[in-house]
Amino acid sequence: MVTPSVAAGEPADELDRWIRQGDYAPAEAYLRGQVADPQAPIVDGPAAQLEFLRRTRREYSLTEAELLDQLRESLPDVTQADIQAWTAADDLQHRVIDGEVRYFRRAANNLPRLNADAKRRRDAAAAERAETTPKKFDLLALIREVYAASERTGAVEVCPVRHHVTYALTVMESCDRVVPGAKVRAWLPFPQEYRQQSQVRLLSSTPEVKKVSPNGSPHRTVYFEETIGDDAKPPKFTVEFEFVTAAYCPDLDPADVKPYDTDSDFYREFTAERLPHIALTSDVRELAAEIVGDETNPLRKALRLFTWVSKNITWIGEMEYGAVPSLSLKGLTMRCGDCGVQNISFVTLCRTVGVPARWQSGFGTKPGEENMHDWAEFYVEPWGRLPVDASYGLQKSDDPKVRDFFCGRMDPYRLIVNLDYGRPLIPPKTSLRSEPTDFQRGEIEIDGRNLYFDDWSYDFDVESTPEK
Incomplete structure (x- = not known):
């Protein structure tokens, strides 16, 4: 979601500075003065920007003391010094809002995914308590x-x-x-x-x-x-x-790939930038070119991009998307995010190198793991749209077919809504x-x-x- 703009001029410039610096209180005071009817439905303009700040405060709502209590549930020996060190390393997601450090509401759960020492200590504590890991779907x-x-x-x-x-x-x-x-x-x-x-x-x-x-x-x-x-x-x-x-399990052979009709409306639509979440910036173009190298076959290009996302964008619990200005830029710069961030990063990289791609989402329905989930599709002739899940990513297998399954194929435990x-x-x-x-x-x-x-x-x- 792009923070909605207000009228141009000096107050708007000051507003942007306040928001960038985390000075939400003066920003909110200014915006309230711009809303003609606070009881009207929020659509855009100052009212929407106020709502954006409210949602961001909700995402970053934890004090250090509250975070410490959460961390002690899985890391009983955690100290304030640990928190300060992990905060300084940006492994505990936080923002300074109105002069106070506030932590992301899912920072405690995300920490072991971002910090190896925290993961080691969490696993050791779980072993001491003889906790059993729930059996996962095979x-x-x-x-x-x-x-x-x-x-x-x-x-x-x-x-x-x-x-x-x-x-x-x-x-x-x-x-x-x-x-x-x-x-x-x-x-x-x-x-x-x-x-x-x-x-x-x-x-x-x-x-x-x-x-x-x-x-x-x-x-x-x-x-x-x-x-x-x-x-x-x-x-x-x-x-x-x-x-x-x-x-869905098509037989995919790079030798069978057919050329795109690059003049078609379809090709242009699904290789285009779509701001804010599919941002084809110069940095993204440089990264995508580095990943695919001299590869020209779109099926192989997609596999290279899928492999890169799988290895380089770590899954973490994400903010509500309404508080994320750009999902792809979040994933490609911060190198972490949830399934939607991972998969729209893949879509963005595909479009950058001329492989049509789009979003798809709904729910994953594997028994015991039912939840909201996002994935994607990329397009290669003669097969058409091929499913991809860069969040499931590379599978741990020595068999390339199994390892790369989720780049062009899909399991049956899905509810496709979007x-x-x-x-x-x-x-x-x-x-x-x-x-x-x-x-x-x-x-x-x-x-x-x-x-x-x-x-x-x-x-x-x-x-x-x-x-x-």
Whole structure:
């Protein structure tokens, strides 16, 4: 999200300086004076910039004492000196806001991913407590099964998994906008019918769904409207659906690659810059050229970029995207970020070297690991769009086919909701979205005013059953 601008001139220049330096209090005071109606829906301008600062404060909300308490849960011997050293090394994510150091709300969990000594001490403490690591889904076994099924049958789509999902969005009792007569609008995720994902069925909803966005929409949603009754009961929206997703396992041989039609609208669109999140800066172009070297085959180019992202952009828990000015620049400069940062960094690098690429996202549904997830696609003739997950990255295997599986192939434990990022919902939302980039948890507004994530909760319940 780009921080919305205000009118040009000296006050605006001072505002930019305040924000860059972390002097939020004077910035907020100035912006409040520019908002004509504080009760109006936030769309853009000074009101949106105020909201950006509020969301950033929420992300960086921990004091040193609060962070110390969190760290002691996994690092019982941690000291203030440790915190100061890790802060100085930028391994504890922090900002200075109004003269005080404030830590990212997920800094404690991210620390062992960024600092080897913290990881060693955490693992040693867990061993002393005889903690057992939960058994993880055997992804390598699944990949081998997918290859075997594809080779046995000659099919590209194999190992289908039927999914049954119940999804709910519930407004919290504490929300002060829940008043009799208020109009509530809500958008919840819904599956795309897309290549390896099919047999989508809407089974039930509460209340009745007003609209299902057309298949192929950038963000596929079910849309609700409701008027709050005299009892002022906080609204809850529930949808139940099912779908089948197969693994996608094409036979990819670089010798079979066909040339692009570089004059086509398609090629131009998906190799273009799209600010702020796909930023083709001179530094990015230099990096991409260094990674691909003299390689000209787009399939091999994509693999080189995938390998680089896998090895060089560390997965960490990320801020809400509405507080990140540019996802690709975050990943390619800071060299860390979550699945969305990793995959849009891959998309950006692909576009830089002339390989069409785009965002895709929804949920991962591996049993025991169900969660929101982002991945991507790149385009190579004659296969068309090929799936890629630079966050899953290189697999630990001596077999190159298994190691590189997620560059051009995909597992069946996915719910595809989005074919792009940052596009309007259907019907359009009145106010600034809680998540202006991605769409997974849902969106809700009351009387045209957005409810942010601290006003509601969501529940994603999925049963996944491999089909015979």
